[in-house]
Amino acid sequence: DSGVTQTPKHLITATGQRVTLRCSPRSGDLSVYWYQQSLDQGLQFLIQYYNGEERAKGNILERFSAQQFPDLHSELNLSSLELGDSALYFCASSISPTNEKLFFGSGTQLSVL
Amino acid sequence: QKEVEQDPGPLSVPEGAIVSLNCTYSNSAFQYFMWYRQYSRKGPELLMYTYSSGNKEDGRFTAQVDKSSKYISLFIRDSQPSDSATYLCAMSSGGSNYKLTFGKGTLLTVNP
Numbered sequence: 001d002s003g004v005t006q007t008p009k010h011l012i013t014a015t016g017q018r019v020t021l022r023c024s025p026r027s028g029d030l031s032v033y034w035y036q037q038s039l040d041q042g043l044q045f046l047i048q049y050y051n052g053e054e055r056a057k058g059n060i061l062e063r064f065s066a067q068q069f070p071d072l073h074s075e076l077n078l079s080s081l082e083l084g085d086s087a088l089y090f091c092a093s094s095i096s097p098t099n100e101k102l103f104f105g106s107g108t109q110l111s112v113l
Numbered sequence: 114q115k116e117v118e119q120d121p122g123p124l125s126v127p128e129g130a131i132v133s134l135n136c137t138y139s140n141s142a143f144q145y146f147m148w149y150r151q152y153s154r155k156g157p158e159l160l161m162y163t164y165s166s167g168n169k170e171d172g173r174f175t176a177q178v179d180k181s182s183k184y185i186s187l188f189i190r191d192s193q194p195s196d197s198a199t200y201l202c203a204m205s206s207g208g209s210n211y212k213l214t215f216g217k218g219t220l221l222t223v224n225p
Binding site for chain 2: 033043090098104107
């Protein structure tokens with residue numbers, strides 16, 4: 001167990017809908033990362049937060065947004081969902097914003113029908 | 114050319130075999146190199162972490178980095194069925210601009 005908790009494990013929704021994915025980092029970790037994993041693209045970095053502030057942005061669509069709350073948990077909001085958004089979404093955490101040793105959660109499997 | 118290239122396999126070996134997994138990369142700024150292991154329906158877990166060129170050994174696992182060739186390897190000795198997983202290489206240039214770039218992963222099956 002990595003200590004990173006993600007909910008829900010599975011999410012099935014329809015095109016055009018909006019969903020929220022939740023992540024609780026390991027105890028003591030201030031930095032949270034969101035990744036998207038699909039068969040054709042592999043693991044793609046979406047966004048990073050450190051202690052409540054956005055730190056880095058990757059290949060995140062404008063329809064997607066995230067935030068990190070004072071208690072350090074993070075949420076990834078996906079809106080106007082398309083079929084192509086179906087993927088595994090992982091949250092990871094680390095102690096510092098420049099620490100490459102990431103601890104991943106078990107992921108949320110999103111299926112857009 | 115992708116920043117990180119990794120042969121997706123699949124790779125199937127008998128128990129006890131030596132496994133070699135490899136990645137090539139194009140960004141000469143990469144300094145930190147990692148291997149993650151991902152079991153089916155689980156998140157990736159950090160297996161090996163190396164800075165710059167050289168070898169690092171941890172039990173049955175050895176990570177090698179050759180920066181001059183932009184080539185990294187992971188060797189697994191005496192492979193076990195429990196090693197069956199997808200192995201992802203990852204790398205970053207470090208510093209204040211965080212970006213961890215992953216390979217697509219190689220699916221390994223170790224047959225008993």
